[in-house]
Amino acid sequence: LSYSVLVLGLNHNWFAIPAADVTDSVALFQLSWAIVMGVLTLATLKLPVAFTAIAGLVVVALVMLVISTKNADADLAKAAGYVVFAFAAIGVYAFLGAASAASGGKAYPLGPSLL
Numbered sequence: 001l002s003y004s005v006l007v008l009g010l011n012h013n014w015f016a017i018p019a020a021d022v023t024d025s026v027a028l029f030q031l032s033w034a035i036v037m038g039v040l041t042l043a044t045l046k047l048p049v050a051f052t053a054i055a056g057l058v059v060v061a062l063v064m065l066v067i068s069t070k071n072a073d074a075d076l077a078k079a080a081g082y083v084v085f086a087f088a089a090i091g092v093y094a095f096l097g098a099a100s101a102a103s104g105g106k107a108y109p110l111g112p113s114l115l
Helices: 002-011 019-043 049-071 074-102
Strands: none
Touching: 002 019, 019 049, 049 074
16 A cells, blocks of 8 residues: 555655656665564564564565665566565465464464574
C-alpha cells in the first residue's frame, strides 16, 4: 500500500520531486523498509526459525532491490523476485501449519529458535 502511494505520488508529481531524483527516492524508500524489516528480523530471533527466515529473506530481497534500483540492474531485480517467492513459500508453510493446528490437526514443525 505504501509503495503504491509512493508510485502514484511520483507519477502525478504530488511530492514535487525532480525527475532526476526519482530513482534515489525509490531506493531510499526501499532502504527504509529494509531497515524496518531488519529490526523486525532481530525481534524474531526467539521465535521458531521459520519466522526469522521469512523476515530475513524480506530484508535480503529489499537490499537486492535497493542495489538494483541504484544500478538499473534488471537481473538483480529478477533475482530479488525469486527471493520473494522463497519467503512467500515459507510463509504459506507457516500459515498452513497454523491453520492445521487451529482446526484440530497437528501443527507443522517450524524449527527451533535461534536464541
